[in-house]
Amino acid sequence: MKSGSGRWRTCSRAGSWVADLQPGRVVGVGRYAVGNAGGRYFAVTRRCRHLGADLANGRIDENGCLVCPWHQSAYDVESGRMVRGPQGVFAKIPGLDFGYRMLTRVLPLGRAAVVERDGDLYLEH
Numbered sequence: 001m002k003s004g005s006g007r008w009r010t011c012s013r014a015g016s017w018v019a020d021l022q023p024g025r026v027v028g029v030g031r032y033a034v035g036n037a038g039g040r041y042f043a044v045t046r047r048c049r050h051l052g053a054d055l056a057n058g059r060i061d062e063n064g065c066l067v068c069p070w071h072q073s074a075y076d077v078e079s080g081r082m083v084r085g086p087q088g089v090f091a092k093i094p095g096l097d098f099g100y101r102m103l104t105r106v107l108p109l110g111r112a113a114v115v116e117r118d119g120d121l122y123l124e125h
């Protein structure tokens with residue numbers, strides 16, 4: 001990871017992101033929701049495939065999935081696929097859960113690699 005390579009960009013502000021990203025936390029960095037799922041950093045694009053909520057305001061569940069703050073869809077942060085569809089009133093709509101899970105097989109959330117080095121985090125995108 002060499003500076004000026006144009007491939008890696010820092011998402012750290014004087015190391016503060018590392019401190020902010022304790023396990024279970026998610027923050028917004030540009031177009032990405034960057035988080036720490038059980039000690040694994042991840043970065044996925046921020047807009048939920050359901051109705052576009054900002055996933056940077058989401059949370060990490062007990063399975064290490066990113067949960068949407070609006071209707072609690074859950075995403076696998078490795079694949080970007082929805083593993084549980086929208087909940088609440090949306091859970092009562094036949095086929096909706098299946099439909100969104102299939103949609104994100106074709107259109108998963110975008111992903112970027114996150115690397116920690118010398119107290120800073122970097123995104124490859």
Ligand code: FES
Binds near residue numbers: 049051053070071073
């Ligand atoms: S906007 Fe994310 S589940 Fe509805």
